[in-house]
Amino acid sequence: EPVLLWLRRDLRVGDNPALAAAAKTGRPVIPVVIRPAPDDIGGASAWWRGRSLRALRTSLRKLGSDVVLRTGEPLSILTGLAAETSAVEVHFNRTLEPEATKTDIALLSSMPKHGAIAVDHPANRLHEPWRLKTGTGGSFKVFTPFWRRLAESYRPPAALPTPRKLRAPDAWPESEAIEKWQVTASWSTGFAAEWKPGEAGAAARLTHLLDIVPQYSETRDRPDWEGTSRLSPHLAWGEISVHDIWRRLGERHGEAALPFLRQLGWRDFNSHLLYHFPKLPKEAWAAKFRGFPFLPHGKGLQAWQRGLTGYPIVDAGMRQLWATGWMHNRVRMIAASFLVKDQLIDWRRGEAWFWDTLVDADRAQNAGNWQWVAGSGADAAPYFRIFNPVTQSRKFDPEGAYIRRWVPELAMLDTKAIHAPWEAAPLDLDAAGIVLGKNYPQPILAHDEARQRALAAYEKIR
Numbered sequence: 001e002p003v004l005l006w007l008r009r010d011l012r013v014g015d016n017p018a019l020a021a022a023a024k025t026g027r028p029v030i031p032v033v034i035r036p037a038p039d040d041i042g043g044a045s046a047w048w049r050g051r052s053l054r055a056l057r058t059s060l061r062k063l064g065s066d067v068v069l070r071t072g073e074p075l076s077i078l079t080g081l082a083a084e085t086s087a088v089e090v091h092f093n094r095t096l097e098p099e100a101t102k103t104d105i106a107l108l109s110s111m112p113k114h115g116a117i118a119v120d121h122p123a124n125r126l127h128e129p130w131r132l133k134t135g136t137g138g139s140f141k142v143f144t145p146f147w148r149r150l151a152e153s154y155r156p157p158a159a160l161p162t163p164r165k166l167r168a169p170d171a172w173p174e175s176e177a178i179e180k181w182q183v184t185a186s187w188s189t190g191f192a193a194e195w196k197p198g199e200a201g202a203a204a205r206l207t208h209l210l211d212i213v214p215q216y217s218e219t220r221d222r223p224d225w226e227g228t229s230r231l232s233p234h235l236a237w238g239e240i241s242v243h244d245i246w247r248r249l250g251e252r253h254g255e256a257a258l259p260f261l262r263q264l265g266w267r268d269f270n271s272h273l274l275y276h277f278p279k280l281p282k283e284a285w286a287a288k289f290r291g292f293p294f295l296p297h298g299k300g301l302q303a304w305q306r307g308l309t310g311y312p313i314v315d316a317g318m319r320q321l322w323a324t325g326w327m328h329n330r331v332r333m334i335a336a337s338f339l340v341k342d343q344l345i346d347w348r349r350g351e352a353w354f355w356d357t358l359v360d361a362d363r364a365q366n367a368g369n370w371q372w373v374a375g376s377g378a379d380a381a382p383y384f385r386i387f388n389p390v391t392q393s394r395k396f397d398p399e400g401a402y403i404r405r406w407v408p409e410l411a412m413l414d415t416k417a418i419h420a421p422w423e424a425a426p427l428d429l430d431a432a433g434i435v436l437g438k439n440y441p442q443p444i445l446a447h448d449e450a451r452q453r454a455l456a457a458y459e460k461i462r
């Protein structure tokens with residue numbers, strides 16, 4: 001009698017608790033991936049998932065196994081499969097997402113009625129959100145003490161053995177064709193040049209990270225450099241274990257890796273917040289922000305989505321996002337601030353756009369970070385600290401190389417003018433072939449006025 005291995009955002013063979021436990025039973029293992037109907041992920045993530053599954057299937061086949069793909073409601077598919085195959089156990093890793101957790105609980109309690117037991121394993125996080133408590137026994141709401149406690153108490157567990165072989169069942173249950181899970185929409189044509197979904201792609205990013213990590217504090221804020229790991233989509237799909245990252249960086253760099261590991265701490269912190277406040281993607285964490293006077297979104301939302309706001313750094317970021325499914329963190333903050341503060345558009349509009357277009361889209365990270373920028377999150381940026389898109393651009397893209405790459409209309413403009421082309425001398429614009437309002441937009445708003453308007457809106461809820 002076999003065991004089922006239900007994989008979700010843990011599409012890897014190495015250091016995978018559920019997979020290692022399933023292998024350890026010595027029984028035949030049936031890996032299953034279920035696509036909910038309707039699907040609950042965005043377009044860019046669906047592109048990633050299709051590619052990642054191909055890589056996973058190749059790895060599983062090397063172990064003598066395979067993967068069964070099904071579409072529908074997870075609980076009924078799993079109980080159906082258990083009945084069909086006479087499976088006696090179902091192993092899975094938790095995801096910590098509120099909807100998924102409901103399914104997990106239902107699975108744990110209903111499987112015995114079908115003659116099998118369900119066994120859950122830790123999510124791909126440094127800590128489990130119910131384990132880490134404040135001095136008074138509550139959940140953390142501020143990052144720094146959270147991180148301090150985590151860094152003090154965390155020791156990476158020993159690496160789990162990667163099985164050399166997974167026993168196959170006598171007969172494989174029916175699977176949907178993997179081709180049906182592949183997304184090849186026109187907007188995603190640039191993704192393949194940028195990314196290699198799957199465990200091998202994640203390992204390659206980790207190798208790069210091992211080289212750059214000592215300089216991470218200096219390089220991480222520069223969108224014009226390859227100064228970050230770009231591990232986020234691999235982490236979002238669980239193609240690499242966080243414990244593995246910690247172990248490898250620690251062995252090689254010791255304490256020098258801490259500024260980077262702290263970012264993994266933010267990932268845990270947002271998951272911690274979502275776990276303790278499941279409404280995080282839908283509702284302001286801080287109660288006073290729940291009645292914030294956002295404006296109805298008009299053409300400004302579309303200009304932002306298309307990278308046509310007239311603010312070069314914002315446009316560069318939004319176009320990088322569209323073309324590659326990823327945007328540099330510094331630019332995400334600038335672009336998000338431009339939407340929620342300069343335009344006074346509800347952060348949930350931005351969250352939804354990112355959800356659809358990011359290859360690393362993750363409920364907790366996306367919502368947590370949007371709320372951080374909007375000022376409404378736990379331990380958020382203070383509302384009145386409003387990003388100035390021009391100053392930020394001059395500081396973090398000093399030569400304008402990032403802008404030139406993503407907003408080619410402006411490529412010929414000199415560095416002094418590129419961050420705010422509306423301030424450029426007419427002769428310089430001429431020489432660069434730019435006619436504002438024609439081949440590059442006039443700014444859709446004036447930042448200084450928008451800033452005052454945002455502060456006035458904030459006064460209403462303070």
Ligand code: FAD
Nearest residue numbers: 228229230231232263264267329332360361362365366369
């Ligand atoms: P690195 O700098 O190499 O960091 C390493 C890892 O640490 C990342 O892969 C990520 O897992 C984690 N990390 C880094 N910064 C953050 C952060 N601010 N919050 C949480 N985790 C972090 N990240 C997502 O993974 N998914 C999202 O949906 C997402 N939405 C965001 C929305 C907004 C408005 C903003 C401002 C940020 C968002 N981020 C999100 C966080 C961050 O921008 C990305 O994690 C980061 O840019 C990924 O690139 P990297 O892997 O090269 O990062």
